[in-house]
Amino acid sequence: MSESVVEDPGSEVPVEDPTGELLVVENLTVTLPTTRGPVDVVKDVSFTVGRNETVGIVGESGSGKSMTSLAVMGLLPRGAVTRGSVRLGGLELLGRTDREMRRIRGAQASMVFQDPLSSLNPYYTVGLQIEEMYRAHRGASRKEARKIAVEALARVGIPEPERRAGHYPHQFSGGQRQRVMIAMALVCSPALLIADEPTTALDVTVQAQILRLLAELQRRTRTGTVFITHDLAVISSVATRVLVMCRGEQVEYGTAEQIFSAPQHAYTRKLLDSIPRVTDDLPADDLPTDEVIA
Secondary structure, three states, rough: HHHHHHHHHOOOOOOOOOOOOEEEEEEEEEEEEOOOOOEEEEEEEEEEEEEOOEEEOOOOOOOHHHHHHHHHOOOOOOOOEEEEEEEEOOOOOOOOOHHHHHHHEOOOOOEEEEOOHHOOOOOHHHHHHHHHHHHHHHHHOHHHHHHHHHHHHHOOOOOOHHOOOOOHHHHHOOHHHHHHHHHHHHHHOEEHHHHHEOOOOHHHHHHHHHHHHHHHHHHOOEEEEEEEOOOOOHHHHOEEEEEEEEEEEEEEEEHHHHHOOOOOHHHHHHHHHHHOOOOOOOOOOHHOHHHHHO
């Protein structure tokens, strides 16, 4: 059954693993070669994602968040060694060839990266890039793919989508480029979406728009989502379950309510304490004086 799923570009992964989840990551370890020898950058990480569910992965830079997502997508750098299990709809992903993973990526699992400008090809229009994604996985004609690309841009709120499909990435704002990336990621209706810091480079207003867009698209498609960020305030508004990582290790995993109301690990508590609160009182020495104001 596994091979038939991979060989048919238009087929879909079963909606659930035998465990009842869409994505099951068990004891995932990623080892990278270095000049000082192999280093475990992800160590024994386990979590699950259900249909129509958002699971957040949080931690500071270098904690292993992105490396975990790249392992799921089969996008690790050359020489990386993985151990454990990553199952999408019951289909084991670890150990598959590049050719097999290319058929899975985009069609059954997609990823939205942090910097859309570097992820989009500057030499091609955004419409053509979405078309090529759809044609590669669905075998559609160019005319049909063009229609689908325009519809995808409209779905993510790009104004005048038919005209804008003929524009290049540099002709879009940062928020619009991120919308284009989301359109491209979802054009083949994948079961799983991984969003790696999708709002980090955006201002607060645009960030809120992207979060609302992802939530609305998830309600329509019942896509399972992995949302990666260092921003706990964002995770508190989108995730049902949260995985906290530090130095490549899983330090805490539970429901969002558990993590935010009763964190068990000291690292999680420090992350929560780092969230700015407008109600926090300033120390007396930090209060502005009349002399400073003048």
